[in-house]
Amino acid sequence: MNSSTRVLENHMILDKFPPADEFYKTYWGQKPFVVRGAIDPALFEELIDGDSLAGLALEEEIKSRIVMTAPEGGKWTCEHGPFEEDRFETLGEENWSLLVQNVEQYHTDTAKLLQEFHFSPRWLMDDIMVSYSTAGGSVGPHTDSYHVFLVQGMGRRKWTIGQAPAQNEDYIEGLDLKVLKGSVQGEEIEVGIGDVIYIPPHFAHEGITTQEAMTFSVGFLGPKLSELLAQYGHYLEQMDQGNKHYDGAGLDVESAGFTPAPGARERIQNDLINALRSDDFSIWLAEYFSMPSHDDIDNIDTRGEKISNQDLLERLQEGKNLYRPEHIKLSMTTSQDGTINLAAFGAILPTSPAHDQLIHFLNQNTALSIQDIETLGDQDALMTLITHLYNQNILFFENEALDL
Ligand code: SIN
Ligand code: CO
16 A cells, blocks of 8 residues: 555545535536445446447447556556457456446436436436446546546445645646556545445546446536537527627727727627526526436437327326436526526426426426325316426336437
């Protein structure tokens, strides 16, 4: 053990996820933690297994990598998919990992893991990356630019976790993988099934498998400013109204020639600020964060055969529950007059103030029963939105095959 590495102190180990207010105040972006047994081991039976993960890595459009641990004095290697099936036969029993991104989009049952993370900012979730690793398997010491919950499925892994954001990150040159030159200075912990580690952005970490393992990395990454400005600009362009020309009003002699004078610059800045402070921006923001993070699959088809409010109500009254599959992102923002803008699949949904309680309910819950509906307000108004959500493939009956 490195002299500055010590076994994780008990105050870092929590026996359950912190309450949401404490999570944001103390941990989010600031401090790693580990929760022992946070997830019921039975849940992992529904999530992707190693064989199906290898199956995804054969697909052209799915991002996958095989990383081989550097032997003593040797080099790390990283190969990118898609892989041929027989590639897995030649890898041996040790020292490699397979990592696949956006798994919640391709194996939607894996998204069920997200029901454990309702306290997190789900609208910022980027993807679930899943790794299968053999003993000795690792991606090396590194930092990530995103927040991540490392959820341990089967097997065991030993992690070393930095206790502060890394300064002057120094990576090994010439690799197709970002591996820090030095080992991680931090605290050590071995995890098993159901344990969850939270790592804030830029905190160094390294996991080494001690027993054939599956790790589910739930990652949160915000967009870049350039992406936000470009996308909002595109929205304004499509809307047209509000997308006015800068009209040069109030210019004076200082702006003669090629000089946009300070007054002109201020006018332009104010036009931009007003556009960003408008309700259009709140509406666009809801649409933006409800977009699937990766447009890899066409999951935005509406149902071929539409159901009526009455038929849907009858099925609910028969005791059937509706649920929202966890890989479908909802997003809600509030306009200045208090109107809630609810969006899914990048489009605003037709809501009214009568739906406010239902919207808040859907923000925190996955399943919806007739008993819930009875407590959430005027039934006719609610059924109009619920039927719309059902016909848009946002709500499903339990055990109904996802028609994607
Ligand atoms: C892994 O599962 O090996 C990589 C997860 C990570 O460190 O981000
Ligand atoms: Co990482």
